[in-house]
Amino acid sequence: MADISLNDRPGDPHGFKRRGLLFVLSSPSGAGKSTIARKLLAADPTLVMSVSATTRPMRPGEVDGRDYHFVDLPAFRQMVADHEFLEWAHVFGHRYGTPRAPVEAMLKSGRDVLFDIDWQGAQQLHQIAGGDVVRVFILPPSIEELERRLRGRATDSETVIEGRMSRAAGEIAHWDGYDYVLCNDDADICFQKVRTILEAERMKRSRQTGLIGFIRKLGKATGEVD
Structure with a gap:
């Protein structure tokens, strides 16, 4: 995993470099993570979305390669066998996975990567990339509000909604x-909090791989080296 997590990235005008960041958003379906993800991408050109592969059918309005990489079950199984996924999981009767190669390419191009994945994927990604993964879990203000949002979409059948509500408790149980x-409870405020987390994590000392060299230059300029 060193190829992904240890790539030095372009930094600021002072010559800092920093390690690539894998930023994970998870939540029960309907809690708002997809809306927050879209706002983050619109506000930050250095952040790019990881596009998952899935065996579920394409929905109206979706585009292959933009929303998901749609594959059949045999192809997905072959990708698993060939170790082409960073993580994969069963979700709502279908399989979802994060292709490894596009993530590597995005990090090498100098951009952080945003993941919209469930707790299983977040756990697997953390096991692989460790401290280069930042995991954020979004809670709904109440179960009643979660159900109201799901029904407000008007895109899912009653069976699907019941399945999502049933799964919500299991997802929330992995908050820790x-x-x-x-x-x-307020989409704009929650978005601002998530954006603040992203910016703070980018500035962590452990991610600033060029910081030591810059400090040494300052030390030499003042006669205080190291």
Whole structure:
């Protein structure tokens, strides 16, 4: 995994470099993570979305390669056998996975990568990339509000909605596997909090791989080296 997590990235005008960041958003379906993800991408050109592969059918309005990489089950199984995924999981009767190669390419191009994945994927990604993964879990303000949002979409059948509500409790139970946990009772405020987390994580000393060289230059200029 060193190829992904240890790539030095372009930094600021002072010559800093920093390690690539894998930024994970998870939540029960309907809690708002996809909306927050879209706002992050619109606000930050250095952040790019990881596009998952899935065996589920394409929905109206979706585009292959933009929303998901749509593949059949045999192709997905072959990708698993060939170790082409960073992580993969069963979700709502279908399989979802993060292709490794595009993530590597995005990090090498100098951009951080945003993941919209569930707790299983977040756990696997953390096991692979460790400290280069930042995990944020979004909670709904209440179960009643979660159901109201799901029904408000008007895109899912009653069976699907019941399945999502049933799964929500299991997803929420894994809140303690995340670095940050936020309640989305106001979409704009929650977005700002997530954006603040992203910026703060980017500035962590451990990610500033060019910081030591810059400090040494300052030390030489003042006669204080190291």
